[in-house]
Amino acid sequence: MIKKIFLILAIVLFIISCxxxxxxxxxxxxxxxxxxxxxxxxxxxxxDTFIVSGKVNTGNSPKLLIGAFKSFETRFLLxxxxxxxxxxxxxxxxxxxxxxxxxxNGINPITGTAYMVLQEWDENVNTDPNWDYASNIDLSPFTxxxxxxxxxxxxxxxxxLPDSLLSVWNDTTSGNRNFGLLLNFTSAEHIKxxxxxxxxxxxxxxxxxxxxxxDSTIRDTSSASxxxxxxxxxxxxxxxxxxVSAGYAAHTFFKFNFxxxxxxxxxxxxxxxxEQDTINSIINTNHSQTIYVRNVITDFSELKIPYFExxxxxxxxxxxxxxxxxxxxxxxxxxxxxxxEVGQYFIQSLINKEINHGSFYLQYQNEGYDISVYALHGVxxxxxxxxxxxxxxxxxxxxxRI
Amino acid sequence: xxxxxxxxxxxxxFPFVVYGGSSIFGIGSGKLGMFQNQYSATALGRxxxxxxxxxxLGLNQVNFATWAFISRSSISLNLNYDGLTTETINHKxxxxxxxxxxxxxxxxxxxxxxxxxxxINPVALNNxxxxxxxxxxxxxxxEIIETKGNLSEAKFIIxxxxxxxxxxxxxxxxxxxxxxxRIMIEYKQTGFGDINIENQYQFxxxxxxxxxxxxxxxxxxxxxxxxxxxxxxxxxxxxxxxNSSTADNFKRVTIPMQLRGGIIYQVADRWxxxxxxxxxxxxxxxxxxAKTVTDMHNSFKLGAGAEYRPGKRRFxxxxxxxxxxxxxxxxxxxxxxxxxxxxxxxxxIGLGLPFSGIxxxxxxxxxxxxRGSIETNLTSExxxxxxxxxxxxxxxxxREER
Numbered sequence: 001m002i003k004k005i006f007l008i009l010a011i012v013l014f015i016i017s018c019x020x021x022x023x024x025x026x027x028x029x030x031x032x033x034x035x036x037x038x039x040x041x042x043x044x045x046x047x048d049t050f051i052v053s054g055k056v057n058t059g060n061s062p063k064l065l066i067g068a069f070k071s072f073e074t075r076f077l078l079x080x081x082x083x084x085x086x087x088x089x090x091x092x093x094x095x096x097x098x099x100x101x102x103x104x105n106g107i108n109p110i111t112g113t114a115y116m117v118l119q120e121w122d123e124n125v126n127t128d129p130n131w132d133y134a135s136n137i138d139l140s141p142f143t144x145x146x147x148x149x150x151x152x153x154x155x156x157x158x159x160x161l162p163d164s165l166l167s168v169w170n171d172t173t174s175g176n177r178n179f180g181l182l183l184n185f186t187s188a189e190h191i192k193x194x195x196x197x198x199x200x201x202x203x204x205x206x207x208x209x210x211x212x213x214x215d216s217t218i219r220d221t222s223s224a225s226x227x228x229x230x231x232x233x234x235x236x237x238x239x240x241x242x243x244v245s246a247g248y249a250a251h252t253f254f255k256f257n258f259x260x261x262x263x264x265x266x267x268x269x270x271x272x273x274x275e276q277d278t279i280n281s282i283i284n285t286n287h288s289q290t291i292y293v294r295n296v297i298t299d300f301s302e303l304k305i306p307y308f309e310x311x312x313x314x315x316x317x318x319x320x321x322x323x324x325x326x327x328x329x330x331x332x333x334x335x336x337x338x339x340x341e342v343g344q345y346f347i348q349s350l351i352n353k354e355i356n357h358g359s360f361y362l363q364y365q366n367e368g369y370d371i372s373v374y375a376l377h378g379v380x381x382x383x384x385x386x387x388x389x390x391x392x393x394x395x396x397x398x399x400x401r402i
Numbered sequence: 403x404x405x406x407x408x409x410x411x412x413x414x415x416f417p418f419v420v421y422g423g424s425s426i427f428g429i430g431s432g433k434l435g436m437f438q439n440q441y442s443a444t445a446l447g448r449x450x451x452x453x454x455x456x457x458x459l460g461l462n463q464v465n466f467a468t469w470a471f472i473s474r475s476s477i478s479l480n481l482n483y484d485g486l487t488t489e490t491i492n493h494k495x496x497x498x499x500x501x502x503x504x505x506x507x508x509x510x511x512x513x514x515x516x517x518x519x520x521x522i523n524p525v526a527l528n529n530x531x532x533x534x535x536x537x538x539x540x541x542x543x544x545e546i547i548e549t550k551g552n553l554s555e556a557k558f559i560i561x562x563x564x565x566x567x568x569x570x571x572x573x574x575x576x577x578x579x580x581x582x583x584r585i586m587i588e589y590k591q592t593g594f595g596d597i598n599i600e601n602q603y604q605f606x607x608x609x610x611x612x613x614x615x616x617x618x619x620x621x622x623x624x625x626x627x628x629x630x631x632x633x634x635x636x637x638x639x640x641x642x643x644x645n646s647s648t649a650d651n652f653k654r655v656t657i658p659m660q661l662r663g664g665i666i667y668q669v670a671d672r673w674x675x676x677x678x679x680x681x682x683x684x685x686x687x688x689x690x691x692a693k694t695v696t697d698m699h700n701s702f703k704l705g706a707g708a709e710y711r712p713g714k715r716r717f718x719x720x721x722x723x724x725x726x727x728x729x730x731x732x733x734x735x736x737x738x739x740x741x742x743x744x745x746x747x748x749x750x751i752g753l754g755l756p757f758s759g760i761x762x763x764x765x766x767x768x769x770x771x772x773r774g775s776i777e778t779n780l781t782s783e784x785x786x787x788x789x790x791x792x793x794x795x796x797x798x799x800x801r802e803e804r
Contacts (some may be wrong), residue, residue: 031804035534035545035547035583035585036585036599038536038537038538038539038543038545038587039539040539040540101625110686126634167468197440198801205456239598247619263648264640264644264646264648264649265646266597266599266641266642266643266644267595267643268543268594268595268596268597269540269541269589269593269594269595294637336592336593337592337593338593339593339594340593340594340595341595342588343595344595344643348644351644352643352644352646353645354645391540393538393539393540393541393594395648397599397640397642399584399648400580400583400603400638400640400649400651401430401431401432401433401583401601402431402433402434402603402638402655402690
């Protein structure tokens with residue numbers, strides 16, 4: 001009997017005691033003051049700099065660039081491995097490419113010349129300091145052809161190439177001589193963006209020919225095997241501003257000091273605000289304005305040396321590279337959906353001193369696709385609202401309750 | 403003996419799953435929960451009066467000197483079920499908890515002269531959940547604070563009666579327990595991450611107490627007890643995404659002295675009245691690291707009640723074997739709320755139900771009461787509590803007659 005009563009009571013009480021209850025809504029601060037508080041602070045960057053890395057690999061770009069705008073000059077190389085043999089009778093040899101957009105002001109037709117290339121190159125040629133296009137092209141009129149690209153944002157361009165190109169490209173007596181073509185501009189005030197071999201609209205070589213002793217014509221189309229843009233920056237970056245640049249790479253660094261935050265800060269949300277310097281920017285609206293912010297583990301004082309390390313120590317890689325996007329008013333900030341994770345993983349690790357230095361590195365998402373220069377106001381900007389900053393909402397639990 | 407083994411098992415396992423029966427007033431800076439003496443259902447049925455009762459069966463759980471008069475080994479186990487409705491100016495919430503409230507084992511060494519025993523019971527209870535709305539700055543958020551855990555006492559008791567009218571007991575206590583605060587900031591908007599912090603407080607300490615019992619005549623008896631001040635060693639650890647160690651610390655928590663006394667008077671053949679008073683100097687005696695904790699208040703509780711006892715003849719109807727109890731209690735808690743003392747008052751009724759002969763009894767009591775008021779303390783609690791005590795005894799170590 002004792003056991004039965006005890007067992008029934010124990011079971012009933014255990015079941016009831018496991019139930020959860022709703023919280024009491026209470027705002028009696030004196031009872032709860034020791035449970036911490038939520039604060040919001042704006043941390044301004046304490047130091048900045050930019051480093052120009054210079055030329056970038058353009059071989060994987062979906063665009064080929066030709067023209068000139070501001071201090072940039074561009075031209076492009078392309079090569080076709082599949083060409084008609086030397087034994088055929090050529091009726092026509094045409095280079096066809098598609099303009100997909102214009103970058104720059106005062107859009108007009110661009111005139112230029114297609115030259116035969118005399119030296120080997122690869123798709124990373126833009127970063128090769130020893131490869132000079134001017135000394136590696138054949139200026140002979142027998143292998144060159146002038147052309148004009150119309151002003152339109154979208155156009156197909158057909159260039160009738162000289163037949164003599166094929167005899168040179170097929171001549172292997174002293175090694176391979178098929179190094180493709182360089183398309184250079186004669187005069188331009190803007191840059192044409194052309195679909196590259198990475199695109200279905202990429203350049204094609206169309207040849208119409210007949211075999212000897214046979215009157216029927218054959219039409220052969222081949223896509224470019226490799227292509228790459230050559231981008232030269234002839235100017236200099238103004239030291240009064242900071243730069244994030246694509247086509248000719250420049251990266252901006254900001255240092256934040258988290259010492260003003262309490263030691264036991266627990267971050268809920270973070271947003272960055274970086275203001276565009278519209279005067280010094282050369283914004284290409286065809287270029288994605290997504291800029292990555294990453295954590296730098298090189299000491300800020302050593303950043304002048306063009307070498308630095310990016311942190312990639314997070315277990316989940318999505319947190320060490322975070323996109324900033326331009327919302328409005330020429331201002332870069334985080335998307336809503338990223339602010340919590342950036343705060344609780346990216347920034348919390350810095351506050352915890354699990355990652356040193358607290359420096360951030362800004363780079364374009366795609367640096368080798370085309371040209372765009374995003375200039376930013378720095379820490380010395382005369383207007384406070386233009387200075388780079390971070391808005392952080394965090395919880396501070398100053399001491400335990402007991 | 404088998405039933406004793408089972409009850410002994412529950413006696414030592416159940417105290418570690420105690421949950422609640424706490425008070426909102428026990429939450430706050432430096433508060434350890436709701437402190438209370440763990441009276442038996444027998445005493446609670448009489449409004450919390452037990453100091454002067456030398457029960458022949460149920461073990462007295464606040465005046466251990468009465469144990470000296472037991473002649474059989476006895477066990478008492480306590481259970482209860484709490485209902486609590488907490489109300490603030492603009493919110494009301496109810497919660498229910500079931501608890502095992504400890505138990506005692508007493509063994510006579512010299513019948514009616516010397517006894518020893520052990521026991522365990524919770525002394526401070528925490529099981530509350532609070533919500534503070536609108537704590538976010540840039541987004542809507544609420545802070546939920548959940549505190550759980552209890553402080554318990556394991557006791558070793560020796561009771562000695564040098565005279566048939568007088569007894570004394572010494573109580574050695576090992577005090578232990580754990581309180582866990584969970585602080586949760588819950589945002590209701592994308593871009594803000596929830597925050598979870600867990601503070602865990604672990605307590606250990608030893609204490610000492612003494613009890614006296616004096617019965618100058620058959621109609622009157624009195625008891626007194628003292629629990630001397632003692633210190634908890636408290637280790638605190640915090641878990642959150644912050645790696646700050648500022649919350650991890652060690653403190654000494656001084657619990658003040660507790661005095662209690664009570665008297666019973668037999669007004670008629672089967673009618674007994676009783677009164678108990680307990681007092682504790684929390685205002686000056688409660689310290690954390692030798693610093694007095696603010697918002698504390700000297701607690702007292704005055705109980706008064708009556709009991710209608712079973713008939714003494716052997717063959718009587720079951721209803722005449724039952725015990726009927728009733729009582730009132732009034733006191734002030736050991737904390738202040740809104741800067742003012744928190745009153746606690748209520749009434750109780752109880753029954754004693756013998757079973758399986760005269761050496762087993764099941765006591766049940768029902769209390770209703772109120773703590774604080776919205777006008778004075780900004781918060782009030784209405785509570786009810788159903789208490790159960792199972793008391794059983796048998797002869798141990800008795801040689802079996804052949």
